[in-house]
Amino acid sequence: MLTAGVDLAAEPKGTALAIIEWKKTQATLVDLQLGVKDETIVEAAGVVDKLGIDCALGWPIEFVEFLTNHANLKSTSIPDGGMDWRRRTSFRESDRNVKEVTGKWPLSVSTDRLGLTAMRCAGLQGRLQQSGIEIDRSGSGKVVEIYPGASLRLWGFDTAGYRANEDARAELLTSLERAVPWLNLDSYRDLMISSTDAFDAVIASLATRAAAIGLYSKPPEEHLDIAKIEGWIALPSNPISDLL
Numbered sequence: 001m002l003t004a005g006v007d008l009a010a011e012p013k014g015t016a017l018a019i020i021e022w023k024k025t026q027a028t029l030v031d032l033q034l035g036v037k038d039e040t041i042v043e044a045a046g047v048v049d050k051l052g053i054d055c056a057l058g059w060p061i062e063f064v065e066f067l068t069n070h071a072n073l074k075s076t077s078i079p080d081g082g083m084d085w086r087r088r089t090s091f092r093e094s095d096r097n098v099k100e101v102t103g104k105w106p107l108s109v110s111t112d113r114l115g116l117t118a119m120r121c122a123g124l125q126g127r128l129q130q131s132g133i134e135i136d137r138s139g140s141g142k143v144v145e146i147y148p149g150a151s152l153r154l155w156g157f158d159t160a161g162y163r164a165n166e167d168a169r170a171e172l173l174t175s176l177e178r179a180v181p182w183l184n185l186d187s188y189r190d191l192m193i194s195s196t197d198a199f200d201a202v203i204a205s206l207a208t209r210a211a212a213i214g215l216y217s218k219p220p221e222e223h224l225d226i227a228k229i230e231g232w233i234a235l236p237s238n239p240i241s242d243l244l
Contacts, residue, residue: 002030002048003212004041005146005204007197008055008124010116012037016201017044020183022209027244028184029205032191032198038124042131045142052146052208054200055121056109057137057231060092063110086111092230093223094145101217101235102150138219138227139234144211147233148203151210155179155240163196173199182244209243210236 001022009015012035019031033040045051066079066089079085090108091099099105107114125135125143133142152159157175161168170193177183185192185202192199210216211234218234219227 001050001209001212003205003208004044004048004051005148005201005206005208006036006041006051006053006055007148007200007204008053008117008121009197010120014197016195016197017041018198018201018205019044019048020202020205020209022244025244026182026184027180027209029186029188029202032188032202034191034195034198038120038127041124042127042133045128045133046131049142050144050208050212051142052144052204052211052234053121053124054146054148054204056092056114056118057121057125057135057143057145058092058229059109059118060089061226061229063089093226094219094230094232097217097223098147098150098233098235102153104150106147106150106233136228137231138224139211139216139232140218144208144234145231146204146207146211147235148200148207150233151207151236152203154236162199166193169193169196169199176240179240180243206240206243207234207236210234210238213243215242 003020005018007016015036017033017036021028021030090110095106109118129135135143149159157172162172173192192202215238216234217237219232
């Protein structure tokens with residue numbers, strides 16, 4: 001099995017792609033790239049068994065409805081404007097699930113700096129579909145939404161400062177290698193330490209493996225239709241050691 005993890009940014013600069021090959025007794029990081037364009041991601045998607053993207057795949061349904069009503073000046077759909085309404089409109093059902101499971105809110109695709117990256121992701125999804133890959137934002141198809149930081153925390157790792165500090169990333173990487181001695185990082189270890197994007201792409205590929213073999217929190221039946229529109233973050237449900 002091959003899994004790919006993408007740490008997506010608004011531009012190729014800041015975007016990383018990691019591909020892990022999974023065998024019976026070992027997993028090997030076979031490719032790790034920085035400055036990745038959409039075309040490279042689409043090409044990788046055609047080769048791997050599962051592609052995980054660290055970015056919201058959709059927007060909250062209520063946010064989309066609000067924008068549509070606002071654009072059409074529908075006087076019958078006056079927004080509440082209060083904090084409860086704004087929070088409900090800002091976050092997806094999946095985001096509320098992440099808050100419940102991890103205790104932390106993910107970035108809002110509607111109101112936070114994630115928006116520009118999500119716009120790129122929307123175009124990427126279109127290109128993937130044009131290449132013949134069907135998009136199911138709930139994660140049941142080839143493409144799944146991944147949250148590296150939350151995945152690490154659910155696996156029991158200390159993520160404090162790792163995104164901003166090389167020493168913290170080096171320490172976290174050492175802890176990761178102790179936990180999964182079967183993971184061969186080949187010659188990419190230094191790149192993971194020097195680049196947050198590269199590090200998160202590798203974690204995304206690991207979390208994608210969890211989704212590929214069913215070791216993740218699936219959308220509950222009552223939220224499945226919503227997840228197919230808004231997207232659903234696949235949070236690992238088992239220890240990282242269970243990936244192999």
